[in-house]
Amino acid sequence: xxxxxxxxxxxxxxxxxxxxxxxxxxxxxxxxxxxxxxxxxxxxxxxxxxxxxxxxxxxxxxxxxxxxxxxxxxxxxxxxxxxxxxxxxxxxxxxxxxxxxxxxxxxxxxxxxxxxxxxxxxxxxxxxxxxxxxxxxxxxxxxxxxxxxxxxxxxxxxxxxxxxxxxxxxxxxxxxxxxxxxxxxxxxxxxxxxxxxxxxxxxxxxxxxxxxxxxxxxxxxxxxxxxxxxxxxxxxxxxxxx
Numbered sequence: 001x002x003x004x005x006x007x008x009x010x011x012x013x014x015x016x017x018x019x020x021x022x023x024x025x026x027x028x029x030x031x032x033x034x035x036x037x038x039x040x041x042x043x044x045x046x047x048x049x050x051x052x053x054x055x056x057x058x059x060x061x062x063x064x065x066x067x068x069x070x071x072x073x074x075x076x077x078x079x080x081x082x083x084x085x086x087x088x089x090x091x092x093x094x095x096x097x098x099x100x101x102x103x104x105x106x107x108x109x110x111x112x113x114x115x116x117x118x119x120x121x122x123x124x125x126x127x128x129x130x131x132x133x134x135x136x137x138x139x140x141x142x143x144x145x146x147x148x149x150x151x152x153x154x155x156x157x158x159x160x161x162x163x164x165x166x167x168x169x170x171x172x173x174x175x176x177x178x179x180x181x182x183x184x185x186x187x188x189x190x191x192x193x194x195x196x197x198x199x200x201x202x203x204x205x206x207x208x209x210x211x212x213x214x215x216x217x218x219x220x221x222x223x224x225x226x227x228x229x230x231x232x233x234x235x236x237x238x239x240x241x242x
C-alpha cells in the first residue's frame with residue numbers, strides 16, 4: 001500500500017485556506033494545517049477533517065518568522081515530504097499609498113512573499129530529492145489588475161505570480177509543478193465590509209464566489225489530471241478580470 005500523500009496548507013484556519021484543506025482531505029491527502037493564532041478555527045477545521053476520516057496535523061507558526069518556521073517545520077521535513085504545498089497565508093492592510101506606513105507595507109509583503117520563501121525553500125529541497133511535487137500559490141485579482149487602496153497587497157500578490165512562473169521553470173525537470181490560483185471577490189471575512197452594491201455590477205456572473213470554488217481548482221491542480229500544467233495562473237473571479 002502506497003503511503004498517504006501530504007498537503008501542507010498555510011493560513012488554513014478559515015476562509016479559502018480552510019476550504020482547500022477540507023477539499024484536499026476529501027481527496028485523500030493527509031493535511032498539515034498551518035495557521036498563526038486562530039487556534040479555535042484551526043481546531044474546527046481539523047475536527048471536520050478527522051470526522052470525515054482524514055488526518056490533520058496542526059502547525060501553529062508565523063510564516064513570516066524564520067525561527068518560527070524552522071522550529072515547527074524542519075523536524076517534520078527530516079522524515080516526511082509534502083506532495084503538495086499550498087501557499088495561502090496572507091492578509092490585507094488597505095490604505096492609499098500616500099497615507100500608508102512602512103509597517104503596513106512591510107507586514108503585507110512579509111507574510112505573502114516572505115512567507116512563500118521561508119516555507120517553500122525547505123519544502124522544495126525535499127521535493128527535488130523525491131522528484132515530484134505540486135506547489136500552488138494563492139494569488140489575487142488584485143495582483144493582476146491592481147486595486148486602489150491595495151498597493152501593498154497588489155504588489156505582494158503580483159510578486160507571488162512572478163515567483164510562480166520563475167519557480168516553475170526552475171523545477172519542471174524534476175517533475176515539480178508550480179501554479180497560481182487567483183481568486184476574485186470570494187465570500188470570506190476579507191470582503192465582509194466591501195460595498196457590494198458597487199462591486200456586483202462589475203462581476204459578469206453577478207455574485208461573489210465561494211471558498212469551495214477556489215478549492216476545487218486547487219484540488220484539480222493537485223490531481224493527476226493536471227500533470228501537464230505548470231507556470232500558469234488560473235483565475236477564479238466570475239469574469240471580473242480576463
